[in-house]
Amino acid sequence: MEEVLGTEIWNGTTVGDVLTLEFLASIAGSVLSAIAILVAGWFIASWAHTRIRKIGERYAHLDVTLFDFFGSILRYTILAFTFIFVLNTFGVQTTSIVAAVGAAGLAIGLALQGTLSNVAAGVMLIFFRPIKTGDFVEINGQMGTVKTITLNYTELASLGNVQIIVPNSEVWGSTIVNYSIYPTRRAEWTFGVGYGADLKQAEAVIRETIMGDERTHDSPEMFLQVNNLGDSSVDFLARAWCDSAVYFQYQADIKRKVKEALDAAGVDIPFPTRTIVQES
Known part of the structure; x- marks a missing residue:
């Protein structure tokens, strides 16, 4: 065998040299093919992810999160197949590798049950979109x-x-x-007036103040009634509807406006008092 490999075939080039060159050329070809496959796979995966995400961004009624999730799944799937193709270029039998990865995945899954439960819940959140x-x-x-x-x-x-x-x-x-799922929300307040106050006047002031705010909706109709007879006040329960986007500011503004309107109308707004009797 050594004599055959050492036989000179052209200007000092032996059969062994030729075989070595062929082997190196084969390796170089495999490496170049692997690099080409990696670059192409990475480019295709990134392009697919971007295209799917842009579909969600293009339409306002679609949730971008859902399309970003689909894009990520497709991206990693393409990269996985790219890795398998790269191994095939070097003559690696991928069947055994896939089986080993599956076994390792099972072991990792058992060890990371908490993390996987988060992932499963994340998939449910993205799909059902509560x-x-x-x-x-x-x-x-x-x-x-x-x-x-x-x-x-x-x-x-x-x-x-x-x-x-x-x-x-x-x-x-x-x-x-x-709090954002519906376009409108119902605001609710309790306003107390003194027992000696004119209830019809107080009711009219409260209603005019709330309905006079441009953020108050005409429908559903505003609710306003005496709700409770407290220790020191007669309490009105008021309910009105507004846009969800302005709810918190609207609720705070109405409290102040009603207080100022009742003061201007001379309606007594009581506060708790305590009488202390001193024994002689």
Whole structure:
């Protein structure tokens, strides 16, 4: 064998040299093919992810989060097939690798049950969409605006603009109060007047003040009635509807406007008093 490999075939070039060159050329070809496949796969995966996300951005009624999720799944799927093709260029049998990866995935899944439950909950949140980016919600006692919904966690921005991270398993497993889902909300107030006040006058002042605000909706009709006879006041319960976007400011403004209007009309607004009798 050594004599055959050492046989000179052209200007000092032996058979062994030729075989070595062929082997190196084969390796070089495989490496170049692998690089080409990697570049092409990465480009296609990124392009597909971007295109799917832009579909969600193009239409206002579609949720971008859902399309971003689909784009990510497609991207990683393409990259996985790219990796398999790269291994095939080097003659690696991928069947055994896939089986090994499956076994390893099972072991990792058992070890990361908590993380996988968050991922499963994230998929449910993205598909069923009980909340979406921009909604003002209350989840598991935490209140804020939804900034991001990922496969592992949901990010909220509190009223004080503090970041709140809630695991998706807690989001999906808790009661979700979504204040943004409907375009209108009902505001509610309790206004107390003195027992000696003219109730008809007080009712008229409260109604005119609330209905006089441009943010108050005419329909559904405003509700206003005496609701309670307190220790020191007669309490009116008032309910009116407004746009959800202005709810908090509207509710605060009406309280002040009604107080000022009652004062201007001379309607007594009582406050708790205590009489102390001194024994002689």
